[in-house]
Amino acid sequence: MYKVVIIDDEPIIVEGLSRLLPWEQYHCRIADVAEMVGFTDVAHFSRVFKKTEGISANEYRNTKL
Numbered sequence: 001m002y003k004v005v006i007i008d009d010e011p012i013i014v015e016g017l018s019r020l021l022p023w024e025q026y027h028c029r030i031a032d033v034a035e036m037v038g039f040t041d042v043a044h045f046s047r048v049f050k051k052t053e054g055i056s057a058n059e060y061r062n063t064k065l
Contacts, residue, residue: 002027004028004031005031006029011040
C-alpha cells in the first residue's frame with residue numbers, strides 16, 4: 001500500500017483531489033497527517049516537524065517509514 005499526501009493551501013483543492021481518483025484501486029491511501037494532529041497550515045506543520053525531528057517530513061517518510 002502506498003501513502004499519498006496531497007498538499008495545497010486551499011482545503012477545497014485537497015478535498016477535490018482526494019476524491020478525484022479511486023485511490024484504493026491503485027493500492028494508495030491518502031495520508032492526512034497534518035490535519036489529524038491539528039495543523040491546517042501545511043507550511044507551519046512542515047516548519048514544526050523539521051524543528052522537532054531535525055529533518056523534513058518528506059525526508060522522514062523516505063528514510064524512516
